[in-house]
Amino acid sequence: MLSQGISMDFATGAPGWLVLDTVCSAILLVEVIVKLYVLQPRVYFCGPLGRWNVFDMALSGTAVVETVMSLAAGSGGAQSRLAMMLRGLRIARLARLAKLVRMPLLQELATIVSGFFISLRPLFWVLLTLFMVVYFMAVVLRTTLKGFTAESCPGDPDLSEDLDPEQCPFHLVQGQVYCGDVLGCMFSVFRCILGDCTTKPGQSLVMVFSDGFGLGFDLIYAFGMVVVTFGLFNIITAIFVEATLRGLKASDRQQKFTRDHQSGWMTQQLANFVELATQE
Known part of the structure; x- marks a missing residue:
């Protein structure tokens, strides 16, 4: 290797x-x-x-x-x-x-690997839940921005200086660039949830939308981030911990049963060997 x-x-x-x-x-x-x-x-x-x-x-x-x-x-x-x-x-x-x-010296590594495979089933439901949340937020954003098209706006859509603020508001143009379709909007929402909510030049999409949409966007964004970060993510973490600990306990019981069975089998074989040796 x-x-x-x-x-x-x-x-x-x-x-x-x-x-x-x-x-x-x-x-x-x-x-x-x-x-x-x-x-x-x-x-x-x-x-x-x-x-x-x-x-x-x-x-x-x-x-x-x-x-x-x-x-x-x-x-x-x-x-x-x-x-x-x-x-x-x-x-x-x-x-x-x-x-x-x-190897006995790598028992901790074995626990980590076992915990990962044990948590695969909860991981599927976590992915499905996150997909539904991201999809819902993307549909809401697409519905909000659906009435505006940025095709008639000349200039670089990532530079506010190249756009006419009356005909082509910067926040609506950015919305079309990063939420022009449902899949693209889902990816933008996912990036914002993870903290990478920026445009190509490095501007914050949150601040762009905040300047354009005002207090309404601020309240909705703050509420959504609190629900996702402190609510959904904490629940996901708790589910992973519970499922992993439960699976590891079951695995330990199974390993203990296997060791006891092997020990009993070896004891029985030794007893049979001693009995045969005594008879001879």
Whole structure:
């Protein structure tokens, strides 16, 4: 993995990187073959670590395929067509780092990874809720600005000095630029929620709309930001924390049950072995 990152910035395309990739792929392939020989296929695929072994075999096969494609790649169009596929296969090697979460020294890392996957279902509903809020606010803005068109306004729409304040009010022109359609307005609203509510030259859209629409916009904007920032975001945070803690507790109980079951199984096997040895 270290060589992969270095090869992207230094001596890109040098033959030495291909040789190193070939050696690494050979090591991965030998590892799979040795495990299959030592553990036997039944234990390798169906044992306690069967899923991890299948995962390793898939990644090793991916590395071998990538190396073969790199060696077989020619020049010109064929090489350029294979470039995207090779990059995708290299990214798949990152998944091999998932094995590290089984190490006792990386228990905290395993907790973080488990918490992320546990929170995926709440994350879906959070995304849906945010989408609905952003969509509603974008529709309101589009309805407010729908009666004005900036096509007849000459000059740079981001510079108030180039516009006629009577025929082309600056705040309405900016509204058409950044809320000219629903999707564009949704993106602008999302940027404002995250704090990046600026125009291309760096002006604040909030202040532009405040100067143009007056106190009404100020009250609506302040109320909306309080509801979203202090209400919705706090609820989302609480849901994530609760779902993650609940999932981690369930995972800990499952792991404890598995350890107790394995301990009992080993004790029973030792007892059977001692009994057989005594009878002999």
